[in-house]
Structure formats: structure tokens, C-alpha cells
Amino acid sequence: MSPLQNALTFCSWVKSLSSNSHPTWLSYATSSHQHEILITDNGIYNYFLGTNSDLSSEINPSKGTWNHHCTSWSTSSNTRKVYFNGKLVGQGATTSRTYGLDGFLFFGNDNHYDGSSRDANEIFGGELFKVKFFAKELTGEEVLGMKEAGLCSDVEESYGRVRYLRWEDLLLEQRNGNITEVEPGCPARTCPTEKETRNETEEPTPGSREGRNDAAEESETECECEEKKEITQWDILYSEEIFNRTLTVDFPEKIRSYWDILGNFVGVTITESVITHFKIFQSCRD
Template sequence: MDTNNMFNGEMFNLNMFSKKLSNEEIKEMARDMCSGVEETHGEVRVMKWEDVLLKTRTGNITEIDTRCKIVHLQVKLQQTEEKLNETLTELEQSKEETSTCNSELESKSQQLNETLGELAQTKEDKETYRRGLENKSQQLNATETEKETTIKELDTVTQELNITNTALNQTQVELKQVKDLLEKAKDCPLNTTISSYWDLLYSTEFFGAVITSHKLEVLTKSIEKLEYFEGTRITDGIIQFFKMFHDGEDQCLS
């Protein structure tokens, strides 16, 4: 303070503000000297009464007990209690929120574990499916190989069947020729003279007997296609057929 200026009187709760206070704010301060309303203005209060009380004093200054300290303490205590209650309420809410968060976190953790289990099962199923697909591919390749082999074998069998059919057709033609010649040889007279090696069949060993493998061994060295007649009984007609067919003697057919 300026020491050249003297002040005579009482001073209490001197505050200076950086803004113009409204009429309502001034009335609120004047209503009760111990209300402490000035403290609600915060940074707008640029000079505070509690700071003035700390300044060096000169002259005859007497402090008067206004009992505002007690009121201020009561007010601050009340405010502190209100803040404490608010804090306790917020703390309780925070505990409830924390409990809710813990429950949600536990639920999320359980869901995460279930998801991880499902993911592991999915990976295992995927691997099983991959192995199954690989086996199916191998089986398919083996089947294709077997198919190609079967087709080749079928082609070979078809070729052999065609050859067999050709031989069968030729045999049927020859058999028809034999049947025709046998039919023509029915009326040939019994030949009692040996004019051909077929006359050997008139001997006791052959005539009237059935052609067997043993008898064929005697004749097949010089006679072709005699095996067609295995199981046939040797008769005069058979002998005449052999003589006409192999010797060119067809007097009975002229």
C-alpha cells in the first residue's frame, strides 16, 4: 500500500475483480458479510482479502473478531462434506462401473476363449478337409490311371475279339464246306482197294472206331485239319470225304 495515504475506519473483506459485477452479485455479497461469495468468482478475483491480511501493517491497527472465520470454517466444512459425499457417491458409482466392467471383461474373456477354441477347431477342420481333399485327389489320379489302363486293355481285348471273330467267321465258312462235302460223300461206294493213304482208315485199327488223340498222332503228320474231326466215328463217308478233299479224287461227285 501507499504509505503516504492514511486510512481511518474499518476494512473487511476487501476484494478487487477484473470484471464488472452485476447487481445480483453485489447484492449477494452485501447480504451476509461472512457468506464467502467472493470466493466463487475464481480467477476473476485479482486481489483477495486473505492476501491483504498477509501484508505488512503500519500504524495503529486493531483486529476485530467478526466470527467470520468460524462461519468460513463451517461453510468450508459443509462444502468439504458435500464434496466428500459427492466423491463417495462418485466412488460408489465408480465401484459399480468397475464391477460392471469386470463382469463385462470376464464375459468378453470367456467369449474370446470360446472364439479361440472355435478358431482352433476351424483350423483343425480345415486341415482335415485339406488332407481329405488331397486323398480324394490321389484317388482320382489313381482312378484316372486305372481308367487309362482299362481303356488300353479294352482296346487290346477289342482287337483280339475282332481277330477271333475273323477266325470264327473263317472257321464257319470252312465248316460249311466240310458239311457240304460230307453230304456229297454219303453215296460213295466202299473202296476196297488201296489207292490213297486215306485207305488206311479202312484198316481194323481205324474203321468203325472213334478218332482219338492217339489215332490223331498217327495221322496228323501228313494230314492237315484232321483235328476238326476229333470225336467223330470213322465211317465210309468220312473216308471218302478225306480222299476227295485231300487227294482230288472226286469220281463220286461227278
């Protein structure tokens, strides 16, 4: 949690399916602080740095529907803000301390730190999708943008390294209990055909340089779509040992298979925009 000690936003799409009184979908606790984070899908628990706000009058999800939950905070504001479906439904002052470290992050029940205690009334019993932690206090506009982009969008990917804990990473972690993966119902994304791409770039207003650039950018963005789902090796570029370093011919062996792409950029510094360019180069070069 150390990168999140001074600023944090956590969000998730949550589908409520349980009639338990306190269906807890997220909790974080340390040996010193039992309720650093404790969130239920019905708004009863919104524990944050040990203090709860009962927002059940504002958060009353219908069973079986997806809802967008977010909570944001930073030491600069010392204010916790709770958003439900993009709307600010509660806020309040918090203690001036930072988050405790070396705790346990749980999904699906209360976390009593020792890992042995559970409460049957706090079993979540629903569905989660795209749980993510940002090392930043997101604004209300940014939270609303994620909600309006919808369940099936990739809008969170635009935050790059600020999206510190990613849904893709959570899916790789060890799981215990009655947990089943189900499809969220999102349609498969496909890149445009060569003919579609050519038509898009040939149709801007004659003589309009701006029109041609916009069309080219749109085709590049669309052409990234399949790559985003399949190429996880790009995450290596975001690692501490590589990001903000200059690319040399001694690039780590673990991504040698991408040298035909990366070799074109020897001498540049690995930044957010450069990685984006790598992705476009990989997915559109043919």
C-alpha cells in the first residue's frame, strides 16, 4: 500500500446479489488498524481510515444490476469522497494520518487481519468487475467519466502507472472460497479491416490537415484494441527498472522477443507516450 499512502482512489463495477445485511466486497486491515477500508455494496459500511459513514439512504442498488462504486482521498485534502454511479453521495473529513502498511487486502468478506475470522452476514455474494486502485485522488469529473464510459470500456487504461493495482493483476492472485469466473457480457473488440482503415483516412475534408490527423489518430486507437487484450509483456516497460530509463541495445533478455519493435527506438527514454507508440507500432505495422 506504500504508493497509495498519500493519495488513493479505488473503484469497481459491483453487482449485488446477496440479501446479507452487510455484504462486504472490499476490506483492508492491518494489525494496528482493523478497518482501514471496509465497503459494502449497500452503503451501510463505508469505513475509511477507521471511520464509518452509513450511506445506505444514498446507495441502494437493485439486485442483479451493475453499479459503479468509487471512493477517493488524499492527505492534501484530508477528505474522503464516496461516489455511486458517478454521483458524489457522501464526503467527510478524515484523520491526518496515512494508511497503515503490511496489511491484508480482502475481497468478498470482512478482514479481521489474522485471516481466520469471518462473519456470515458480511459475505459479499455478488459479482465484481474491474476493481482498480489509483495512486491519485481522482476528481468527480474523472469518476463520472469512468462510469459513463461503461462497464465494457477500457477508459481506466488511459491512467497508465497511476492505476497502481489493476484488475488484470487481481485475476492472477490466489483465491479461496466459492469463487467462479463468469463473463461480464462485454462484446469482443475487433480492429478495423484494411478497407475500413483506408476509408477513414481518405474521407476528411479536402485540404484539412486537422481532419487527416484526427482520422489517423482514430484508426491508431482502434488498432490498439486487440493488442490491449493479448500483449501483457508491455507491462514490463512500466516496471521500476525500465520506466524513465533510456532504451539501449542491452535491453533485458525477458523481452528480447520484441526486439524487432523496440530496436527502432534505441536512444529514447521509456515514457508513457513512448510505450503507447510501441503498442501502436506493434498492432498496426502490418
